[in-house]
Amino acid sequence: xxxxxxxxxxxxxxxxxxxxxxxxxxxxxxxxxxxxxxxxxxxxxxxxxxxxxxxxxxxxxxxxxxxxxxxxxxxxxxxxxxxxxxxxxxxxxxxxxxxxxxxxxxxxxxxxxxxxxxxxxxxxxxxxxxxxxxxxxxxxxxxxxxxxxxxxxxxxxxxxxxxxxxxxxxxxxxxxxxxxxxxxxxxxxxxxxxxxxxxxxxxxxxxxxxxxxxxxxxxxxxxxxxxxxxxxxxxxxxxxxxxxxxxxxxxxxxxxxxxxxxxxxxxxxxxxxxxxxxxxxxxxxxxxxxxxxxxxxxxxxxxxxxxxxxxxxxxxxxxxxxxxxxxxxxxxxxxxxxxxxx
Ligand code: TLP
Numbered sequence: 001x002x003x004x005x006x007x008x009x010x011x012x013x014x015x016x017x018x019x020x021x022x023x024x025x026x027x028x029x030x031x032x033x034x035x036x037x038x039x040x041x042x043x044x045x046x047x048x049x050x051x052x053x054x055x056x057x058x059x060x061x062x063x064x065x066x067x068x069x070x071x072x073x074x075x076x077x078x079x080x081x082x083x084x085x086x087x088x089x090x091x092x093x094x095x096x097x098x099x100x101x102x103x104x105x106x107x108x109x110x111x112x113x114x115x116x117x118x119x120x121x122x123x124x125x126x127x128x129x130x131x132x133x134x135x136x137x138x139x140x141x142x143x144x145x146x147x148x149x150x151x152x153x154x155x156x157x158x159x160x161x162x163x164x165x166x167x168x169x170x171x172x173x174x175x176x177x178x179x180x181x182x183x184x185x186x187x188x189x190x191x192x193x194x195x196x197x198x199x200x201x202x203x204x205x206x207x208x209x210x211x212x213x214x215x216x217x218x219x220x221x222x223x224x225x226x227x228x229x230x231x232x233x234x235x236x237x238x239x240x241x242x243x244x245x246x247x248x249x250x251x252x253x254x255x256x257x258x259x260x261x262x263x264x265x266x267x268x269x270x271x272x273x274x275x276x277x278x279x280x281x282x283x284x285x286x287x288x289x290x291x292x293x294x295x296x297x298x299x300x301x302x303x304x305x306x307x308x309x310x311x312x313x314x315x316x317x318x319x320x321x322x323x324x325x326x327x328x329x330x331x332x333x334x335x336x337x338x339x340x341x342x
Pocket of ligand 1: 007059060174199
């Protein structure tokens with residue numbers, strides 16, 4: 001029995017078209033700016049998110065951390081949601097790599113802070129206070145359940161930050177999931193912010209890589225920081241070529257969202273399991289009513305051939321993606337039911 005892997009949308013394998021594209025890619029030394037495939041990917045990516053320029057980076061984490069470093073000065077504060085990826089899951093990167101202090105706030109179910117929260121969290125520079133250097137937002141919001149944050153909310157938070165002269169970075173690891181779910185162009189979600197990172201290696205299915213996009217001057221400086229962080233790559237066209245194919249497959253994310261809805265619906269019917277209807281491809285099942293920890297739930301699922309990830313004590317994440325079909329999800333539902341009745 002092959003396991004059905006719902007731990008993350010990062011687990012997809014490259015398609016035949018991607019493998020062919022990698023094999024046939026024209027390459028050059030990208031640190032010299034001479035890899036035509038990377039240059040084409042950066043052009044297409046900038047176009048897709050409506051920015052002047054874009055930079056290909058090895059991972060989403062590196063893209064976010066380059067953005068933090070590029071926007072801030074050592075000693076600044078960064079305002080972010082306490083459940084954001086940049087704060088929770090990137091090893092304290094803002095402190096370690098940029099020497100900035102995080103000011104985590106609870107954005108709650110809105111997923112991005114209200115304008116009032118931004119103004120309240122803002123620290124004006126003085127003899128005793130460092131000053132706020134950045135507001136970081138996330139869309140879709142992973143830990144809060146793949147929530148697709150509507151453009152008005154992003155715009156309101158960004159407007160408040162800009163009113164205080166604070167730039168805004170968007171962690172859009174799953175930006176296109178948000179765009180598809182909200183039925184808006186990705187550029188509408190990025191228009192209010194000063195930089196955006198999105199991943200090619202998640203729902204879009206590329207084997208490697210993310211993109212950091214923004215105005216020309218920002219990307220020029222970000223390119224220096226990428227080199228500093230060890231992310232300057234040479235004949236990177238080999239991995240950028242599948243990324244170009246990934247950019248062609250945005251629309252299919254709707255299938256992952258439909259599959260996630262089916263899964264959440266079925267999980268929510270199980271006794272003592274709560275799984276709210278997801279906006280996108282992330283299903284979060286809470287097993288506290290059942291007295292089952294997430295680790296126990298994950299282990300039971302694993303035994304029955306479904307892989308998931310424990311988020312915290314009672315919340316388990318299931319992520320749909322290109323490599324699980326509708327019938328795989330139906331099969332996963334049967335296996336999870338069995339796992340819980342054994
Ligand atoms: N998230 C991973 C894990 O680290 C949790 C996953 O499987 O979802 N921003 C967001 C919102 C993310 O979810 C992730 C990856 C990143 C940034 C970092 O991307 P990578 O893994 O490419 O460094």
